[in-house]
Amino acid sequence: MLMRNFLALLLGVYVSSGSAELQIEINQGVENPTPVAIVPFAWQGVGAAPEDVAQIVDSDLARSGQFSPVSRRDMLGFPSRESELYYRDWRAISAEYVLIGRVSVGAQARIDFQLFDVTRQATVESGTVTGPVSELRMLAHRVSDQVYETLSGIPGAFATRLLYVSVTRNPEGKDFYRLTLADADGRRPIVLLEGRDPILSPTWSPDGREIAYVSFETSRPAIYRQNLLTGQREQLTNFKGLNNSPAWSPDGNSMALVLSKDGNPDIYILNLSSRSLTRLTRHFAIDTEPTWMPDGKSLLFTSDRGGRPQIYRYDLRTKKIVRVTFEGPYNARARVAQDGRNVAMVHQRDGRYHIAVFDLVTDRLTVLTETSLDESPSIAPNGSIVLYATKRGEESILGAVAVDGGVRFSLPSREGSVQEPAWSPYVTP
């Protein structure tokens, strides 16, 4: 009993972050997902394997909605080398592809894997990933990324991370906020900041090493910057009025943000080295939610200068502002995919707030969700999935939908609400 209490004390941090952990529910996949057999990887180390690498890959591919992994119970054998593989065994259970591999742990962890095409009876891909033993789960996600890219032609975004804000309510009805960092599959959550004061707008630096967010801990909104490796934290702004919507420039040198110190919300750019502030917009309307185009030459932002909130574009060279969206009475909080073409945003239709994608080339707007209180869209670094927040009952949950609308899954928190997701960029391993 004493031992259990002691353990609970030691695990305090883990327990509190455990409540912020996300689950994954796949709601809809593509019509004919490709059957893939992910064979348990051979463990070449002492003791039990610290992670079931094949299971991690299996879950990643299943979550994409484009693949239907074959159950292990149906497998006729567990080959881990090409010499042990019999194609007929896999044809018998209708697997189109087979993935085998081996995991070893020394100074570094190493995963060797091979992907076979059952129909063509040929090796499609073979590869090796190595990294710190503590990052074995992330190495498994990198295997998923490579397999996914080989089979779909699109780079995977499994070896990435998510930032989100989880909110729990104490019995007195007071909210408790936790800024949480987790793997893209919702696992290994780490609480970066927690307290009674609201936290919102978490965002990533382009190299994925730093984050910025808004916290009300001083009883007023202020923008903070935090290094994920060192934990070093710095308050960037402390102006009168609003200080919100931080957005790192693609070159990492500056940050777009919203300040209302001059009377009403306008877009500014803060040079992160010189600390000089440049005002971009000057309008009595609300200008907010800036986001950079991937080339760094212009920004999209939300403004109600036309009466209702719509998306506008600010060209940094010409300083000209043009309106981008015209469809519907409310389009806000744009996030641009890395291709610089698809823009995810909140779109109101019939009084309901949905996630929509606007194509900057064709000017076509496509509504992706059917729920009515959707917000905070964030696009995966491979441009294929939009993560967003929506409501289920009284709680917020995360939803994910493929940009082509084909795949949907949700990530509810085990406890309380989860909101304000921000999908990380690719981080160089």
Added chain:
Amino acid sequence: MVAICDTLTFGVIFLLRAEENKVVMRYIRRILVSKHWGKVRTMKNATLYTKWLGLIFASLILAACSGNDTKEREAAATAAAEQAAQEAQAAAQEAAQQQAEAAAAAGQREAEAAAAAVGTTFYFDFDSSSLTDEARAQVDAHIAALQGNNDSVRLEGHTDERGTREYNLALGERRANAVRDYMVANGLPSYRIETVSYGEENPVAYGSGESNWQQNRRVELK
């Protein structure tokens, strides 16, 4: 000079009152009898004469004093009179002030009670940052109370959950500013008013639907 005369006067008065002080009486009697008033020696009640003599003596001294220092005396009397007048006036003023203060305090208590009665939460219509008639009446009550004290207030703007969080921060600020501007237009100095927007954070009612939303579209005075 005034001080010396006062001392003498006091001395004389002391002598006059010293009937019971036999040592003094004997001394005075000896002087009087031995020099000019031999006849009196036989008199039974020498004390009476002593008293009379003392009185005359005192009068002479006092007359001398007043003769020498009329101007100073007058100045002192005037100053004393003025001081008395001032004190009287101050007392009257103080009384009046106390009365006014009591009235003001009563008025302030009334104003503060009225402000407390209307509550510190002002509600807004959907997508609006204009004060409703009801909110205006509430804010008026608070303005009346605040005009009678030096309190600083914090106005916290909130929205319902619909729409994006960052845009809602701006809408919440508009609501807080609308209340602030109304207060300033009605005479409260802006330095006593701080505004902050929480947007859709910190809702009062958690569910969805208009019944919850209308409770969240608000400005709270703190």
